[in-house]
Amino acid sequence: MAEISIANISKSFAGTIILEGVSLDVANGEFLTLVGPSGCGKSTLLRIIAGLEHQDSGTIAIAGSSVDMKAPKARDLSMVFQSYALYPYMTVEENISLPLTMRRMGTLQRLPLLGGLLPGAGAIRREIAVEARQVAESLGIAHLLSRRPGQLSGGQRQRVALARAMVRQPQAFLMDEPLSNLDAKMRVKARAEISEMHRRLQATFIYVTHDQIEAMTMSDRVAVMMHGRLLQVDPPQRIYDEPKTLEVARFIGTPEINVLPGTVRHDGAIEVFDKIWPVVVDAGRHAPVSVAVRPEVWEVAQQPGEGSLLTGTVRHIELLGSETLLHVSFAGSAASVVARVEPTVATRYRLGSPIHLAVDPARILVFTENGKRAATLTRSVPSQVRNLHG
Amino acid sequence: MRTSIAAALFRHLILATGAVLMVLPFVLMVSISLKTEGEIYHPQFSLLPTSPDGIENYVAAFAMQPLWRYLLNGVLVCVGIFLAQALFALPCAYALAKLRWPGRNLTMAFVLLGLLIPPQVPAVPVYIMLWKFGLLDSYAALILPSAISVFGIFLMRQFFRTVPDDLISAARMDGLSEVAIVWRIMLPTAIPGLIAFGILSVVGHWNDFFWPLIAIQTPELATPALGVMFFVTAEAGTNFGRLMAAATVVNAPLVIAFLIAQRWFIDGLTMSSMK
Numbered sequence: 001m002a003e004i005s006i007a008n009i010s011k012s013f014a015g016t017i018i019l020e021g022v023s024l025d026v027a028n029g030e031f032l033t034l035v036g037p038s039g040c041g042k043s044t045l046l047r048i049i050a051g052l053e054h055q056d057s058g059t060i061a062i063a064g065s066s067v068d069m070k071a072p073k074a075r076d077l078s079m080v081f082q083s084y085a086l087y088p089y090m091t092v093e094e095n096i097s098l099p100l101t102m103r104r105m106g107t108l109q110r111l112p113l114l115g116g117l118l119p120g121a122g123a124i125r126r127e128i129a130v131e132a133r134q135v136a137e138s139l140g141i142a143h144l145l146s147r148r149p150g151q152l153s154g155g156q157r158q159r160v161a162l163a164r165a166m167v168r169q170p171q172a173f174l175m176d177e178p179l180s181n182l183d184a185k186m187r188v189k190a191r192a193e194i195s196e197m198h199r200r201l202q203a204t205f206i207y208v209t210h211d212q213i214e215a216m217t218m219s220d221r222v223a224v225m226m227h228g229r230l231l232q233v234d235p236p237q238r239i240y241d242e243p244k245t246l247e248v249a250r251f252i253g254t255p256e257i258n259v260l261p262g263t264v265r266h267d268g269a270i271e272v273f274d275k276i277w278p279v280v281v282d283a284g285r286h287a288p289v290s291v292a293v294r295p296e297v298w299e300v301a302q303q304p305g306e307g308s309l310l311t312g313t314v315r316h317i318e319l320l321g322s323e324t325l326l327h328v329s330f331a332g333s334a335a336s337v338v339a340r341v342e343p344t345v346a347t348r349y350r351l352g353s354p355i356h357l358a359v360d361p362a363r364i365l366v367f368t369e370n371g372k373r374a375a376t377l378t379r380s381v382p383s384q385v386r387n388l389h390g
Numbered sequence: 391m392r393t394s395i396a397a398a399l400f401r402h403l404i405l406a407t408g409a410v411l412m413v414l415p416f417v418l419m420v421s422i423s424l425k426t427e428g429e430i431y432h433p434q435f436s437l438l439p440t441s442p443d444g445i446e447n448y449v450a451a452f453a454m455q456p457l458w459r460y461l462l463n464g465v466l467v468c469v470g471i472f473l474a475q476a477l478f479a480l481p482c483a484y485a486l487a488k489l490r491w492p493g494r495n496l497t498m499a500f501v502l503l504g505l506l507i508p509p510q511v512p513a514v515p516v517y518i519m520l521w522k523f524g525l526l527d528s529y530a531a532l533i534l535p536s537a538i539s540v541f542g543i544f545l546m547r548q549f550f551r552t553v554p555d556d557l558i559s560a561a562r563m564d565g566l567s568e569v570a571i572v573w574r575i576m577l578p579t580a581i582p583g584l585i586a587f588g589i590l591s592v593v594g595h596w597n598d599f600f601w602p603l604i605a606i607q608t609p610e611l612a613t614p615a616l617g618v619m620f621f622v623t624a625e626a627g628t629n630f631g632r633l634m635a636a637a638t639v640v641n642a643p644l645v646i647a648f649l650i651a652q653r654w655f656i657d658g659l660t661m662s663s664m665k
């Protein structure tokens with residue numbers, strides 16, 4: 001159990017910069033998720049923490065002391081790989097017990113036949129077998145101990161990989177997309193199991209994924225990574241509600257956040273499609289901005305009302321059962337938005353129906369041209385908006 | 391329908407011709423080894439011996455020369471060479487397939503170059519080296535020059551390249567040393583290849599005539615292929631019956647070993663087709 005401190009890590013492969021000054025402190029017992037699109041350098045960072053790859057600059061410290069000079073096995077971390085990386089020619093039991101045999105038994109004691117004759121070897125082996133069985137039982141794979149990985153289903157292999165990581169009770173767990181080879185149903189189940197495992201072990205977890213749903217559902221904190229940089233590190237809800245950049249806002253949340261082109265007027269109000277929106281922003285005047293609204297934030301109406309901001313046409317309806325997505329397009333613009341509504345509300349609309357959209361002003365996000373969240377965001381009630389207009 | 395039968399017939403005819411041409415020398419060898427001198431020079435050729443007296447050849451072959459000794463030498467030398475080759479090839483192949491180090495590509499180029507050089511080319515310098523070390527006419531002279539096989543390195547590297555990198559990373563996390571990774575993680579994936587290579591290596595060195603001929607003077611150190619030739623140079627002239635009996639005895643272990651191991655042999659050499 002230990003905190004992990006990542007300070008200013010940079011790494012290039014053959015002249016291509018993969019990681020650029022990544023700094024991050026993971027608290028003892030924290031579940032931190034590193035999320036970002038494929039190829040952004042997540043696995044590379046994880047492998048540097050594990051000691052499987054060497055950083056060009058920067059420092060990794062575990063439990064307060066630098067491990068930069070330590071080999072992977074000396075760092076006392078466990079890693080679960082996307083491909084599970086089970087040893088194909090060993091049984092499940094041998095796979096799970098290997099980390100313990102390597103640590104507790106000497107080279108001679110490990111020898112197949114001769115080793116058994118050495119004093120103590122038998123006792124250690126029995127002890128290891130007991131521990132391996134306990135871990136296997138806790139993951140419900142005790143009946144598979146004598147099988148080979150090739151004879152297991154994807155879900156079973158994933159558990160064996162978890163068991164192998166758990167068995168030696170490491171300082172921290174590193175997981176590299178451990179669920180991405182499972183089918184959708186198994187994945188939901190495995191998510192819950194890994195969260196449960198974290199609660200039970202109270203160990204530090206660094207969990208890598210490109211799937212923002214995994215990031216949102218499992219983590220204490222989420223670190224969003226793109227192009228080798230950390231863009232934001234915050235608890236999941238905060239990342240969702242208060243993204244610091246447009247890239248983060250777009251990456252987190254499905255369906256993707258709606259982004260409309262706007263401009264800042266002379267008085268700081270935002271104008272979208274020739275209409276004044278109920279937000280005032282402290283950003284450069286007359287500058288183009290991106291106005292972003294989460295799909296569930298839209299309030300839809302069949303008739304134009306007090307706060308209506310957009311008028312469009314329903315172009316596509318997606319039924320998801322618990323909710324319905326209405327895709328709305330606007331005359332004279334290529335932009336379109338998605339509104340997430342209750343199925344009972346959705347039944348009022350057909351393809352081609354006119355639709356009016358309003359928004360709680362507190363939940364409008366504005367990003368400047370360079371993608372940064374606009375510095376200050378003041379809210380104004382609709383009556384003030386009319387004043388501004390007049 | 392008819393054309394396909396004709397095509398199949400044609401195919402089989404060609405293959406059968408090839409097979410007969412391949413097997414014929416061996417059939418003749420066994421046939422002659424079982425005939426008496428009179429039968430061998432009889433104007434009427436027959437494949438099967440007409441009398442059981444031909445068995446004499448085998449008795450005489452074992453009596454005239456220490457055939458058992460030659461077979462034992464063959465086993466010692468072939469096993470020694472194969473073990474040495476595996477001992478060098480596996481770590482080399484691991485380094486070439488999975489480790490990143492400066493000069494790796496250049497080294498690999500040398501390995502490929504080594505594949506192109508026939509063993510007769512460096513024979514003279516190797517001979518001189520062994521002479522300088524005083525190792526000529528010994529088992530070492532038979533084993534050392536073949537202890538490193540570039541073909542073995544190349545073949546094992548091709549196997550090791552198919553091992554996922556994650557497996558090696560996992561092994562490092564689990565506390566295996568690089569040496570342990572070679573023997574416990576990499577080797578098991580390459581067993582079929584190693585067996586195939588072993589068969590090629592053993593057959594090659596069992597049948598090798600050229601190198602033992604120049605490296606060995608003492609008859610007691612002769613390998614099977616060299617030993618058989620002692621029947622030719624024996625003072626009584628060439629007795630074909632005994633020569634062929636000796637040749638049959640010398641070939642038998644290989645044929646038996648191959649029959650036992652042929653499944654692995656074929657697996658090992660067709661590995662590229664199984665991903």
Ligand SMILES: Nc1ncnc2c1ncn2[C@@H]1O[C@H](COP(=O)(O)OP(=O)(O)O)[C@@H](O)[C@H]1O
Nearest residue numbers: 013014018036037038039040041042043044045
């Ligand atoms: N050993 C390596 N040699 C060269 N390039 C590499 C190596 N490992 C990773 N890369 C490159 O680094 C980039 C980031 O890879 P990775 O960390 O695996 O991304 P992620 O896990 O976020 O998908 C990729 O473009 C990949 O091609």
Ligand SMILES: [Mg+2]
Nearest residue numbers: 042043044176
């Ligand atoms: Mg990755």
